[in-house]
Amino acid sequence: MAKKAMTVDDSKTMRDMVSFTLKGAGFEVIEAGDGKEAITVLGNNKVDVIITDLNMPNMNGIELIKALRGNPVHQHTPILMLTTESDGGKKDEGKNAGATGWLVKPFDPAKLISVVNKVCP
DSSP states (O other), X not given: OOOEEEEEOXXXXXXXXXXXXXXXXXXXXXXXXXXXXXXXXXXXXXXXXXXXXXXXXXXXHHHHHHHHHXXXXXXXXXXXXXXXXXXXXXXXXXHHHTOSEEEESSOOHHHXXXXXXXXXX
């Protein structure tokens, strides 16, 4: 059975690129345009990994991670931040919220797959 991933980004182009990359590696992918939509779409359905942007309208990536970590279903789901932010303070904030890892855009598809496979074997 295919592993399931969720990509959350307010940029449709970025969601498409992440989705294309993951589907090429055999993942089933669901998408959301921001944190609020991600929570609605995800609900209590389990996924193997979540890849989220940081800066989004309605609910940013850090708020999304905190909300997901508060739900027992998603408490241990690997969550990767994929963002243009490379600031150490933001990385610490993401880690403190419960982010599993941090990747900087533009991303290398092979590196993304490598990191995803590492956090959800």
